[in-house]
Amino acid sequence: MESPRALPSALATALVFFASGAVLVLEIVALRLVGPYVGVTLQVSSSVIGISLAAIAYGTWLGGRLADKFDPRMLLAPALLLAATTTAMTLPLVRWGGEILRGGAAPAVLLLAALAVFLPAFLLSTITPLTVKLQLGDLRRTGEVVGRLSSFGTLGAITATLGTGFVFVAAMPSSWIVLSLAALLALAGFGLGWWLRRRHPDVRLPGKPRTRAVLVTVGLFGAGLGATAPTPCDIETAYHCARVDADPKRPGGRTLLLNSARHSYVDLADPTHLEFPYVQWIGALVDVQKTGGAPIDALHLGGGGFTVPEYVAKTRPGSNQLVLELDGGLVDLDRRELGLTTGPQLRVQVGDARVSLARQGDRAYDMVVGDAFGHLVVPWHLATREMAADISRVLRDGGLYAQNVIDYPPDRFIRAELATVADVFPHVAVIAPKDALAGRIGANFVIVASRSPLPIDEIRAHLDLVDEPVELVSGPALRTFIGGARVLTDDYAPVDQLLAG
Incomplete structure (x- = not known):
């Protein structure tokens, strides 16, 4: 043919x-x-x-x-x-x-x-x-x-x-x-x-x-x-499918959903209202910094709905804050829908948190808050020992690092991340519900770290004021919880696999 x-x-x-x-x-x-x-x-x-x-x-x-x-x-x-x-x-x-x-x-x-x-x-x-x-x-x-x-x-x-x-x-x-x-x-x-x-x-x-x-x-x-x-989207940014829902029970309440997950809650009328339990825990850590009400210099890794930065601005007037947020489209949405107002005392840098962190000066901040997520997962390059070392570099003596982590039984990721942070910071604790620490439920965990001794009793006193009972674990009990978990590094950080169990 x-x-x-x-x-x-x-x-x-x-x-x-x-x-x-x-x-x-x-x-x-x-x-x-x-x-x-x-x-x-x-x-x-x-x-x-x-x-x-x-x-x-x-x-x-x-x-x-x-x-x-x-x-x-x-x-x-x-x-x-x-x-x-x-x-x-x-x-x-x-x-x-x-x-x-x-x-x-x-x-x-x-x-x-x-x-x-x-x-x-x-x-x-x-x-x-x-x-x-x-x-x-x-x-x-x-x-x-x-x-x-x-x-x-x-x-x-x-x-x-x-x-x-x-x-x-x-x-x-x-x-x-x-x-x-x-x-x-x-x-x-x-x-x-x-x-x-x-x-x-x-x-x-x-x-x-x-x-x-x-x-x-x-x-x-x-x-x-x-x-x-x-x-499921109101808008699509370069990184997220985003939506803002009004809370029918609270006139000023707004929930920010990213990829259908409840990411942030903002009360337009009252920035001091913290809806999510883990945000209340971070708020308690903000409250113990310096003298009550004194301004602080804070660095936020991830903006989300800007709930914590707005809380700091309201409770500690005069604070200087920098938010490192990857998604510029999300920042625009926050300005339109969630009342975000930026200026000299609340600045935003759009870009990768780790890259932007490397540009920050030594001993520049009283507090660093890590709350960056890709859906429900901390991006792996923000969870390594090298990242924790850079966070330690920008913290002043007495400064606090608060990192939000989500994990599920058998809690392999939170144990590894605690081991990683403890490999850099000499003083570490974790805040979480009792059932989560016992491996019965998935939940948020907030890691607290500092180069100086942590004010454990003061933190506990503030945590007693939050809506739901929560545990603060440190010292030998924390070491027992970490067990033999491996430290995560830039060369080895299987975050997704640890979360998948």
Whole structure:
């Protein structure tokens, strides 16, 4: 049988570049789509990457098999159109599926990742072997053709990765990215089909016109469902799906939800009202610093709803505070919805907390508050001995470091993090509910550390005033709780795995 006539070299290259890039756009956006339902953890990222690679592997294999059995010119346009349809269906599948699979169990994470990326990535991955087969008209140039198309496919993936991470995510919501990609794939499919029919009238696209019309209808229906599917976000920042809910029981009460988790509570009328128990514990630590009501210099790693900085500003007028917050979009939301007002005495630096911490002067702060999270997980690079050493560097003598940690039985992460902080600070304690310390429930833990002896009795007296009973553990009891936990370092910090038990 005569080999199918090749596509023009530029068209073949553009086709592979575009298809490979589209797969990477889907992979990156999938991480943002599934985050509100199952979190943003190493396991979630690994699941999305693994499912994407599986789709690429199976799609490439099937594309090669089909290229040997059929004229690839018949299959390229339908592959693009099917990819457009399944891309448009991604939003309703994830958003309705996410409500059912909400949580973090491994099967739910894998299934949600598959709903987000597998089918469109699988279909798009058939395009490269189909295109390669068309271009192999001269066996003496096989290496050149395969190498060129492979390299441009990789360049397309790189371009899409950088473009999505640096431009698209910052410029538009994830839903717009997905629907725009679906529209581009559909236009490419129709355009390629029209060009092939014009240049190669002998080529007949598979399926009847009615079948193709059904596919188009399904794609449009999917796009409509995606646009109207329930979303847990009021806005999407570069890092979070964020929402602010009013508290029906408290007129000024507002709850900030990030990726569907209750992250912060702010009372617009009373900044001294601390709703969450762990924030009350941190408030107690603020209260024991220096003479009551005296201004302090405070550094906050993570802003969230700015509850603690606002509490310091209200209870200790004249304090100088710096908040290191990664998400500039979240700071803008706080200004619009949560009454945040920044100025010379409450400054914000947008950027990674560890990078920004390194720029701070020695012995510059009376208190450092660590409350930075990616969903429910402390970012691993903020949980290491090297990070704790840098925090110690910026603290004055007598200064306090308060770090919020979330963990669940068997409490492997909090033990490791306590061992890590204790490896740097000579005086360490932990605040937590009794049942959490006994390994019966998951909860917040607040680590307290200083280079100077801790005012244990004074801290206990202030903790007695909080809403719910809480334990303060230090000395031999703390060493027993830590046990043989390993110190976390920049070279070894499996935070997600420790939390997963």
